[in-house]
Amino acid sequence: MNLNRLLRMRKLDGRSNAWTLLKSITLAASFFTLVSCARFGHQAPPSFNGTFEGITGDGNHLNISFQQKENRITGYGKLGSRSFSLSAIGAWHGPMSLVFEDGTRFNGQLALSTDGRQSAVTIPGQEVIVKREAAAFPPETSGPFAGKYFTDTPVPIELFLSQREQLLSGSGFVEGKPIAVVGKQTAPLKAGGIALFPDESRIAIKISLSEDGKNMVVNGIGGPFEMRRQ
Numbered sequence: 649m650n651l652n653r654l655l656r657m658r659k660l661d662g663r664s665n666a667w668t669l670l671k672s673i674t675l676a677a678s679f680f681t682l683v684s685c686a687r688f689g690h691q692a693p694p695s696f697n698g699t700f701e702g703i704t705g706d707g708n709h710l711n712i713s714f715q716q717k718e719n720r721i722t723g724y725g726k727l728g729s730r731s732f733s734l735s736a737i738g739a740w741h742g743p744m745s746l747v748f749e750d751g752t753r754f755n756g757q758l759a760l761s762t763d764g765r766q767s768a769v770t771i772p773g774q775e776v777i778v779k780r781e782a783a784a785f786p787p788e789t790s791g792p793f794a795g796k797y798f799t800d801t802p803v804p805i806e807l808f809l810s811q812r813e814q815l816l817s818g819s820g821f822v823e824g825k826p827i828a829v830v831g832k833q834t835a836p837l838k839a840g841g842i843a844l845f846p847d848e849s850r851i852a853i854k855i856s857l858s859e860d861g862k863n864m865v866v867n868g869i870g871g872p873f874e875m876r877r878q
Contacts (some may be wrong), residue, residue, distance in 0.1 A: 650759040652812075654740040682710025685736070692766025694740070694760060694761075694762065694763060695716045695760075695764065696714035696715075696716040696723075696758070696760055696767065696838045697714060697715060698712075698713070698714060698718050698780050698781075698782060699711065699712070699713045699779055699780070699781050699782040700713075700714070700766070700767055700769075700778035700779060700780050700781060700838075701779060702711050702769075702776050702777055702778035702779060702860055703772050703776075704727070704771070704774055704776050705776075706774075707772040708727055708728035709726070709727075709728060710725065710726070710727050710769070710771065710776055710778055711725050711726050712717050712724070712725035712734070712767075712769065712778060713725065713811070715810075717819070718739070718826075719737055719738055719739045719742070719826055720735075720736075720737060720819035720820075720828060721735065721736040721737070721738065721742075721744075721819075721824050721828070722734070722735050722736075722810060722817040722818060722819055722828070723735075723817060723819060724812050724815060727748075727771060729840060730748050730749065730750070731747050731748070731749045731812075731813070731815065732747060732748045732749065732815065733746070733747055733815035733816060733830050733831075733832075734746040734747075734813065734817060734830055735817050735818060735819060735828035735829055735830040735844060736758050736827070736828055736844070737819075737826055737827075737828050737844060737845075737846055737877065738758065740759065740760040740762075741757070741758060741759035741760065742757070742758060743756075743757060743844060744753070744756045744757055744758045744769075744770070744828075744844075745828060745830045745832050745844045746771070746830065747815065747816075747831055747832050747841060747842070749813075749814060749815060751832055751840060752844060754771070754772050755850065756769065756770035756771060757769075757770045758770075764780065765780050766778065766780065767780075779855045781859045790811060790812070791812070791813070791814075791816070791833065791863055792811070792833075792836070792837070792857060793809050793811050793816055793833065793839055793855065793857065793864075794809055794810050794811040795808075795809060795877050795878070796808050796809075796877070797809070797864050797876065797877055797878065798875060798876060798878060799873050799874070799875050799876075801873060801874075802825070803822070803823060803870065803873070804821070804822075804823060805820065805822050805823075805866075805869070805873055806820045806821045806877065807819075807820035807829060807864075807866070807875065808820055809829065811833070814832050815831075815832055815833075816829070816830065816831040816832065816833065816834045816841060817829070817830055818830070819869035822845075822869060824845060825846060827843050827844065827845055827847070827869075828843070828844040829842070829843050829844070829853070830842055830844075831853070831855065837856060837857040837859070838854070838855065838856050838857075838872060839854070839855040840853070840854050840855070841853055841855070842853070843868060843869055851868050851869060852868055853866055853867060853868035853869060854866075854867045854868060855867075861877065861878050862876065863876055863877065864876075864877065865873065
């Protein structure tokens with residue numbers, strides 16, 4: 649089945665569903681990429697690393713900067729004048745959690761085209777195609793919660809957190825399985841947010857830092873768990 653035929657079979661409805669279109673293109677192109685790799689050698693897959701921009705259906709500018717490590721995606725962005733942080737699980741598509749600076753939380757999806765030039769992002773009320781504009785940005789480490797944390801308990805947990813102003817974005821592992829974390833600092837040593845798991849389940853979490861910043865307590869992931877800064 650060629651790409652044109654596949655796209656005809658997946659015609660958009662009158663609302664021009666951008667998510668369905670990009671997913672159709674990505675799935676079809678992925679097949680041909682796999683065939684090409686098998687014939688001509690390995691080709692590294694594209695990643696979300698970079699800055700993407702687009703315009704929403706109601707005219708707001710959407711800007712997102714992503715960082716990706718394997719199947720863990722973190723980032724920060726702006727929707728119009730509203731700042732947000734996000735975290736997701738998936739190599740090229742998957743579930744996403746997002747927190748705005750006012751504390752509003754949203755669950756959505758991400759998908760990356762096979763050539764890595766554009767992404768489909770679900771944001772409150774709509775799906776938007778954003779195009780790659782720049783290379784990846786360095787991780788933000790300016791806030792008190794930014795850092796790498798781990799436990800010595802029978803349930804091994806690792807968390808990697810970055811911070812931009814009051815917003816947090818991070819990822820990690822619980823018993824070897826990836827998780828995505830997104831949240832907001834609510835007090836000098838406290839933050840709240842969401843932990844996202846590979847099965848798309850989500851749990852509200854609360855985070856507390858010690859006065860010296862060397863230890864962090866996480867409530868919500870079956871805890872509380874005390875973690876040490878590395």
